[in-house]
Amino acid sequence: MTHASLQGAGPEASSSPLYLEDFAPGQIYTAGPIPVSADAIKAYARQFDPQPFHTDEALARATFFRGLAASGWHTASLTMSLVVQALPIAGGVIGGGVDELRWPTPLRPGDELRLEGEIMEVRPSRTKPGQGLVRVRTTTLNREGQAVQTMIANLVVPRRPTENV
Amino acid sequence: MTHASLQGAGPEASSSPLYLEDFAPGQIYTAGPIPVSADAIKAYARQFDPQPFHTDEALARATFFRGLAASGWHTASLTMSLVVQALPIAGGVIGGGVDELRWPTPLRPGDELRLEGEIMEVRPSRTKPGQGLVRVRTTTLNREGQAVQTMIANLVVPRRPTENV
Numbered sequence A, B: 001m002t003h004a005s006l007q008g009a010g011p012e013a014s015s016s017p018l019y020l021e022d023f024a025p026g027q028i029y030t031a032g033p034i035p036v037s038a039d040a041i042k043a044y045a046r047q048f049d050p051q052p053f054h055t056d057e058a059l060a061r062a063t064f065f066r067g068l069a070a071s072g073w074h075t076a077s078l079t080m081s082l083v084v085q086a087l088p089i090a091g092g093v094i095g096g097g098v099d100e101l102r103w104p105t106p107l108r109p110g111d112e113l114r115l116e117g118e119i120m121e122v123r124p125s126r127t128k129p130g131q132g133l134v135r136v137r138t139t140t141l142n143r144e145g146q147a148v149q150t151m152i153a154n155l156v157v158p159r160r161p162t163e164n165v
Helices: A038-048 A072-086 B038-048 B072-086
Strands: A028-035 A094-102 A112-124 A131-141 A147-158 B028-035 B094-102 B112-124 B131-141 B147-158
Touching: A028 A072, A038 A072, A038 B072, A072 A112, A072 A131, A072 A147, A072 B038, A072 B072, B028 B072, B038 B072, B072 B112, B072 B131, B072 B147
Parallel strands: none
Antiparallel strands: A028 A112, A094 A147, A094 B094, A112 A131, A131 A147, B028 B112, B094 B147, B112 B131, B131 B147
16 A cells, blocks of 8 residues: 655645545545644534533533533534645535544543544546545544544545646 | 334423433434524634635635535534434433435525434444444435435433333
């Protein structure tokens, strides 16, 4: 398996957009770290997942999570922000569906997140000649290197226009 | 297939928490509608998915989405808020992983969302006697009844304590 690195995060990377032809199985990409505060966990949860283990440190102690933990959907949202940083795909990062999403370890306040992604498969579309699907496996890691999220997703990626080759 | 309804959304429903024994395949639950504004779409996207088709109406016109559309992860987050309303599970709604997540139609500003969920399977844990897994299929619908998200997920649900039976 080749482990060629794609360009990392940052504005300079986005100046050379990625097309389907730039992807190959085994490529690794990374982004982060980004910090995650208790305030951010609670602000997300108040909007989208208002349950005591996500909104209140004291109440959270007596719950399944034994302390404040981020909503899995907050972790997924933060992961998307890291994917957007890591992959300057031409036309943007456009999801073609998720086939697996797991939260093996709770994300805790004061932690930080980084992304490791691997390209699993690159497949031109059978019906749309201008695009294809890139299948990726992402692991979102906390400071201790534990996986707080794993995901297998498909991205819709345009083919490089022939006049630009 | 039985289509027994679970309690709908609202504080009165949360006063009778649901245990594993309360679930059965074929049960239907619903929640919503909730409105989705352009401001909400852009505010979520600025934090988690800062791409032009999610943050700027004018720039969005020339993109894949041909106009402003919500991030799929915003739709997923709003869906979680509807699941929390629909299912007053004892101890909270705790995700045991997602096996499929699709966004068949973009969510647009000014639309509204409602949730339809169906219980697919109820299974006591082989290793943890106090809990089990409930497999659900959810469809998140826009005002026109189009599916903007479909998901198959597993929830961790406690068994009813015997002293309460």
